[in-house]
Amino acid sequence: MSSYVKNFGGHVRAVLTGLKYLVKPNRITVYYPEYYVEPPEGYRGMIKYYPEKCIQCGLCAMICPAGAMKMYVKKGEKKGRPGVNYQRCIFCGFCVDICPQDALEMTKVHDVAFSSLEELVFPPEKLAVEVQSPALLRGAVKVKPVFDEERGLRHE
């Protein structure tokens, strides 16, 4: 009998806790297209390619563990230039590490969402263009994650 009374008290406490959070919500959602969380330094986002530095050695395509890097050979040329297929890319950064000329680099852009599968394949010409976050282009507000003593994680 006493266990039933104790259980009832526990139920009441649970409901009161829920009501507390209902009155004072502790949201940690970032409204993504309107707000943009600034990634930290050294973030491995989408890849940028500098064709003028490239010596067309093909090491990046060889080391790519997911088979996302491919060498695109133009007609009349012997060697190709790297292109990335983002359907496969796992953003490990091996291609950037192994490049002897630093012709590849990781940008901080992480919006790898497109409306069709074909758009995810970046040939060398497209890879050489500076990538921009579509959210930032639409005028998103940049926010940073801040650790708060009371609420845990906040974005401001």
Place this chain on the structure above:
Amino acid sequence: MGLVEWIVRLVLSPGVFAPVIFPGLLTALAVLLIVIWAERKIAARVQMRVGPLYVTRHFGGVLQMLADGTRYMFQEFIVPETADKVPYMLAPALALTLAIAPFALIPSAPGFAPVKSPYSLPALLAILASTPLSVLLMGWSSNNKFSIQGAVREAFMTLAYEVPLFLSALSMAILYGSMDLEEIVGRQFLPGALLNPVAAFTFFVAMVMSSGRLPFDIVEGEQEIVAGPYVEYTGIVFGIGMGLAYLKLYALSLLYSLLFLSGWEPLPRALYSVYPGLAGVWLFAKAFTLMLFVVFLRSVYGRYRLDQALRAGWRVYLVLAVVSILLSCLLRVVVNV
């Protein structure tokens, strides 16, 4: 002119106004859309999320459920080849009819009951008790292992909640000495929840069980049996299956307000003098607040197992219902309401 007058008088007569406008079909539909949205929004608030937002951004996404319903409307209605066709098509219609029928017995103001009967309380409970049959039929005719599992769970749950629900409602009938809902409200000098808190608590839990909301979300059991008895249904019929539980909850909330929260009292005299059907504003407000509390429980509890729910129904709430009957008898003798 005579025809227009006749139509207006027909619509405003209690026999049509109550089942069709308030507290019946139209209000029920609006309540359905708002309550499902409110459930998602409340759960999101408690769980550090935002919930539906981008449909009508400025109003917090109120029209989300309307958008979902419209999408259901245009989806293909698939009948499985292995299903038993006639009951498969008939069961949702039967379920919806049985879920709407109780509103024909709920009075919304003094002297404004569509069906004036000295036995309106047991009649209402009887109609509500027959809805599990149609759910059972749905699950059985779908010819699918998940749906038959859901249907059997519904049968088990019916055994768990029906008896405490009836007993706690009838204990109030004993206390007021009447089975007519209108008279029951008329005789409440105090809200019934204060007179007999045991019956109020038992009825509340049985109500949550009956409408299949969490913590007794056992029939649908999303993580275990996909959608229970509604698993083979598509399009708008799936939407009806989803709305069934909420319609049942709405009817039971109205009944709860009438039995335990003194119904439409305090009566808004000004509205009552204009048109008696409008005087049910307080009744609606009480029932809606109660519904919001029931859907809020979703963000607090996990799902009970079937055996736990059955054990609670038989070992705890049946006993509490019997205690509430004894308490009512005692109050009737001592206080003589």
